[in-house]
Amino acid sequence: MNNRLVELAFTDRVATLTLNRPQSYNALNQEMLKEMVEALEEVKKSSADFLVLKGSGKAFSAGGDIKMMTMPETGELFPQILETIGAMVLTLYTMPQLTIAAIHGSAAGLGLSLALACDYVIAEEQAKVAMNFIGIGLIPDGGGHYFLKERLGAHQAKHLIWKGEVLSGAEAQRIGVVDEATADLEQALQQKLSEWARKPVLAMKETKQLYMQQTAAELQHILKMETKGQAKMRDTKDHREGIQAFLEKRLPTFAGR
Incomplete structure (x- = not known):
């Protein structure tokens, strides 16, 4: 599979999925989200043992596309967009392959949620990492609440x-x-893949499935809660102010409304 917004390549035991919208810092719009689900399903059905998730250009992913959020038709499509986000994250989280996210440049908002759905996350030491939905008056989606709780505690x-x-x-x-965190992302990535390739990968996959079967239902529940919460936040004055401030490149003035 090779297309404009998502590139998927197979080499030996490794599938590499590259977010390919570099002019927008790999911000995830509706079309890209759909292609992500298709690519992940293809990997899931393949014989690959490992999946590497990375971004092209200057960033891993800037998150959800702000321009998409401001389009008039987005309101009607919003439930469908959140459903696609949920399908993307759940597919990545539950797939049998061992998964690695390689973060360079920045991973923000939904982009960070996507990375955290992987089994292992490597970032450049100077990369910018942010769960910054609060800046536009929203809550994390893409399972961000779940993944951060798992890593940091509630x-x-x-x-x-x-x-x-x-x-x-x-x-x-x-x-x-x-x-x-590393000064050489590609070297660290290859070292991790080589380390995993030398291990009994079937045993590693079995452990992953054991944990996943215990936790997938909780992730699904949180994705549904995030969808409801995000719908509420989209109707607030603070969200509208956050978006306007972002577009005008100024600090927002929130009123708690």
Whole structure:
């Protein structure tokens, strides 16, 4: 599979899925989300043992496409978009392959949720990592609540979401948001793949499935809750102000309404 927005390549035991919208920092619009689901389903059915998720250009992913959020028709399509996001994340989280996200440049919002759905996350030391939905008056989606709770615990996850601050890859590794921070992303990625390739991968996959079967239902529940919560937040004055401030490149003035 090779197309304009998502590129998928197979080499030996490794599938590499590349977000390919570099002019928009791989911001995820509706078409790209659909292609992601299709590509992940293809990997899921393949004989590959490992999946690498990366971005082309200067960033891993800037998150959801802000321009898509401002389109008049988005309101009607919003439930469908959130459903596609849920399908993408759940497919990635439950697939039998061992998965690695390789973050360079930045991973923000939905882009970070997508990375955290992987089994292992490597980031450049100077990468910018942020769960920054709060800046536009929204809550995390794509399972962001679930993945941060799993990594940090509910209390720390809550405060990270509320702050919405940008962390370096090194800072994200220090507090446990990502698994590894490195000065050489490609070298670290290849080292991890080589390490896994030398192991009894069937045993690793069995452990993954054991944990996944215990937790997938919780992720599905949180995805549904995020969909309801996000719908409520989209109707707030704070969200409209956050979007307008982003487009005007200024700080938002929130009123709690």
